[in-house]
Amino acid sequence: MERLLPSDPSVIGGYRLAGRLGAGGMGVVYLARSPHGVWCALKSIRSEHAGDPGFRARFRREAELAARLTGRWTVPVLAADAEARSPWLATAYVPGPSLAEAVAGYGPWPTAQLASLGAALAEALDAVHTCGLVHRDVKPANILLAADGPRLIDFGIARAVGVTALTADGSVIGSPGYLSPEQARGRTVGPPSDVFSLGCVLAHTATGRPAFGAGRAAGVLYRTVHEDPDLDGVPGALTGIVDRCLSKDPRQRPTAAELRDHFGSFDGRGWLPEGLPALVAARAARVLELPVPQDTISDGAPNAAADTMAHSAGPAGAPTTRRRLLVAGSAVLGVAAAGTGGWWRWGRPDPSASHGAGVLPRRLVGLLGDRSDAVFTAHERGARLAVSEHNTSAGRRFDIVLRTAHDGGTAKGAAAAVARLAADPDMSVLIGAGTNATVPAAVVAGTRARVALLVTRADTDELDSANRTTALLLRPTRTAGPPAILRHLNRVVKPARTTIVHDLTDAPDTLPTVRFMTVYRKLDGEVLVEEVTAGADFGRAAGRIAARRDGAVVFAGIRPERAAACARALREAGYRGTRVADEHVIGARFLMAAEGWLIGTEYTDASADPRTRRFAAAHRARYGTAPAPWAAEAYDAVRFAAHGLTAAGDYARSALRSELLRHSWQGITRRVSYDPDSLFFEAAEDAGAFLYRVRDHTLRFVSRADDIGRTT
Template sequence: MSEPLKPSDPSRVAGFRLLRRLGAGGMGVVYLGRDDAGTLAAVKVIRAESATDDGFRTRFAREAELARRVTSPWVVPVLGADAEAAEPWLATVFVPAPSLVEAVTAHGPLPSPAVRALGSRLSEALADLHAAGLVHRDVKPGNVLLALDGPRLIDFGVARAEGDTALTASGMVVGTPGFLAPEQARGEAASAASDVFALGCVLAYALTGRPPFGTGEADALLYRTVHDDPVLDGIEDDTRDVVARCLSKEAADRPTAGELRDLLAADAPDGAGQLPDSVVRMIAVRSAEGLALPEIEPTVLDEPAAAPAPDGGEPRDAVPHGLGRRRLLLTGGGLLLAAGGTSAAVLLTGGDGAKNPKTSRPVYVLGVHTTDSATRFSRPSARAAELAVAQHNATPGRAYDLKVRVLQDHGDAAGAQSVAGRFTADRDVVAVLGPVTELPMRSAAKVYGDAGLTHVSSTTGQQDYFVTSPVSSFQTGVAHTALGGWIALHALITKRLGRIGVVLDRSGGTTIQDQATLLVQQWRDALGGQVVPRVVAETSGDGPAAVRSLLAAGVTAFAYLGPLDATVAAAGQLAAARFSGPRWMQHLLYGTDFPRRAGAAGEGWYVVDSAVDPSVLTTKAAREFTAAWRRRFGTAPEPYAAEAYDTVRMLLGQFARTVPSRLGARPVRADLGRRMAKATFHGIDRTYAFGDYHQFNSDGQGWMSSTYVHEVHDGRFRQLGSLADLQSAAQSGSR
């Protein structure tokens, strides 16, 4: 929720005494402050380098003045601002409340009556904002706080007078992909209608637990916002019609904020706006925690003055290693040591933290966050961490030892947050591999982000976690959205780009939808092939009917993108019909027991994935890794082992650069995330680097060399080679 002030932070901004840090972003830092009258404030300070644009201060002053005029009870009031300060600042009333994204992540979608009441009040907030001449431009779940007495719309960080440009000086779209209007996604100016579109996205998210244009990379989200229809499945008809109007592609077809307020408030029975009890309890707890603040909290010396790094890189901060999970506080009487998580304090002594009892080396912990129901991801992740740590601990002359700690969630939001909480509370944990599946990754990211604990998932491929954790969360797994297009490329390379039947089985989740959409677009629009698509609704059981329909349509190729059971059934149908064309399954079925369950009907099916079988590669790195894995675990590396091992080695390599050379000093958690964001790592078969949202970033055309085609052969998945290998073979054969 917040963190202590750093030595570099000011103690006061104008009339506000600063108490805590509430967050930091690209343009500045938000502090919790208190004025002389005792009013708590969120004080946003813009970094000087972000305010160098000649027109910035003029716009900032004008927008602050306009914001002061907004009197809506559902908009946080502006308490003060100064555009001429060396670092411009804006202060608003502090609201101790969880955000909408926190509530939905922790407790699931909200009931329709509660969302209508929420939407009506937020519409009123926008109406008042628009009446003052402002456009918010970043209405999203994270900017909606659920207070005890109703919602609050926050963050004027990107607000502009209506008609101002929607682009920053660097040409980047302002706002959050997935909650931007089509005109903003195209780089056009935002208007009041753009805010209404964004609010429609927020309402859809609150009702379903997912954004209406899905998840994934920013470019894919922007494309779908402009070209695709929103997914509003599961929203009741009366509310669905209202949300659909908000999400009209044409701004003129959307209701105004005032009209939307009336539409959502219409026919609402008494008490309809009551939030679920679990959410109400969450709001009450957060409110109590937020108001139980000290008069002035001592500064925490987690990051003292920077010392030059011995390798000539970025400066390193240092804290005496002996503090462990304790915090060094400055008080009027001298130095005290406050025990983490308690109110007790003891005198600072020379005691050290965790150490190897056989040596004087410190011991750091690598966490592995797994899911008990996802063994095919969890086991290779845990084993990869064990192998990499064992190799480190066998290195002569090492400065520290490592150990592995594995914790499992149950695949749910609450369990994932609990595991993340346990890891972040242990100050000996310096990094985490995982979570290994999508929902835990999305749910736990904020916990890791709030604590500044870097974690990397090697097996997830959706990129919406950056909304709540833009600094500490990373992903080395390839985006799911790309994999459908790779099926089309495989067909092109192998000259089987015929008339394909594509089944989008929605019971496979949003990952399947992303893949199927791209496959259809690439096959038909980019490559000129014919596509016959079929959609199977969730829980309908209409998969067999879809397969029969496609067979009757005379397709010559087939892709069933759905869950394991349905894909096995489709394989049986195609075998019974003696279908001999190429057949593809969705990539997450690689490594499952599809070959065993499908039997002879599964022979010849393809899966295109970024996961590599290193045991069939001939490079030195792959041979050495495979041999080390066999020695330790007695088997060849299982699917996803190589990617997990690369991820751990990348993490540990960057962590080593954050360990201070001074005896007794302790690494600072935040340093690792900063280094990871800039890092490049050459792994067993690919180069790892991160994009703007800390997602895996492919290196030019190199992705073809690390994208593999696997075929079911003799009852197991057999790696045929990379797309680059197959393309080279095809070109050689055509000469």
């Protein structure tokens, strides 16, 4: 748990706040004390979401749906206010560890305890489904362990059965490894999807490992859709029912009611494996030791949630009629007590403390990468322009100092560079300008050092789990596919058939892109895949493509020389259709062979892009040359960091990531925002992606992805 920020209110809806349990793009979750002295988890929704009337309607509807739930294994709603300036919802606080933490720390569960767990969770899901809800994110992290039984929490993405989903079909919601095949494909889900997730939970608890393996999200999703689960180690008495839960066909799975009949009644005697009762008791005792929350002081504009109190009728602690959802219900938005075992930090500095007349505090920003790489030079120049601009702006609260570190182009060097930079207590944030080979190690080191790391360039799907670290991606990974290419094909070319030429030379790195376009069907029209063995010639595949007269070709590979060979083979076969690839193939050999090809990138040409020409002029004035690729993106990274540091105040390092997740931010190259559930980079309207064409052996800027279909 983290201490409150100076900008946090003292009270929301009569609930006195004690600390922060977490924060994301949707809002902040506080540990709070009710007017009656009960500890609870209170989620305050950010005002920018509340400005959408549709959001308020959805929030109100789901709060009302929560009021229907009366099951003992879900978390009760204490109060909610959908009409407040910043809507909020308070649920009972469960101080126990999550099932994920318990299995990781104490190992697989014995048969008897597994059966008790299954009985309680089946009863919980039966109550949820009977009330017309689908949870959609049943996983070990969303199951908290209390002395008297488990609690299913976090209904943040729950949906009503028969009601239009708040997220359109075609997007994947949930946690890879625990979502159903229909969820993995982005299709409409119902109660059977929760049953599948419960099967994954039971398998994991029985064996200590995920049923569909670990590793990169794309691989886990693929195995979920196409492969059998790994049930080796599941007790024989449970194998049959778990296997039925994990059927690919939703119609073949048991219902939650059938699972209740199978497991029988929950037996609370000895339901926790050895060692866990003591852990649960210790967590509960920590709450009893907490001090009474004190008033806080806001150092800026009035907090939206605090304003709500000023306008509410009645005495403090007496919710208005619209706040009274005080039914014995369960949470729409439950909260995992992930930080309950952490360090309890209380108190806050005097916001009136002076840093000295005329002297502003400084915030250090670190930039790490390979100094021998031209991309690092581009990053450094863009970053220094942003620093200069900030340090000469009127009304700023601090000055920025940029420090750089050389990572040598290796993973070990990247980890060491992070450690060197983070060792300075004044270091507020790091920017990783490295490659797919170095940035994953930097992410691990940054998390260990508890410093935020902004990732600009790397796109490996190893970063798909970055939402569980201190890193924030400023671009999507390969798992999200090449947005500019897909948008151009679907909106401009509109081919009846697209062939993906999958170069198996680097299959582990290229498979996520292929899956995105095939398993998740992100390409309109018919899609075929031509696999070319590692190192083999592309001639036969090119001949078949030319004979079919396919409307478009996507090269799925990352080596420029292999892409060049594919380009030559297609040209020699007489194919003249649309040919596209992503930025990884760019190189001299490819540009010589790929006249007319379209390339999707995540960096702009600042001199040609109409929205970055002012930056390009400033770059020329300072450095005497046009900005190279990634300079404008690094400029945005520093400005995004400054935006978050301004909001974080004196807690620049510890609170920065939470602040950056809070609000969307518009830069010169992209709009930066994060999905409130997954915390992944959210490329609304494909912002931050760009399209180029190879002309005269040179890459020529065509358009931003969000303009494709309107200007191209």
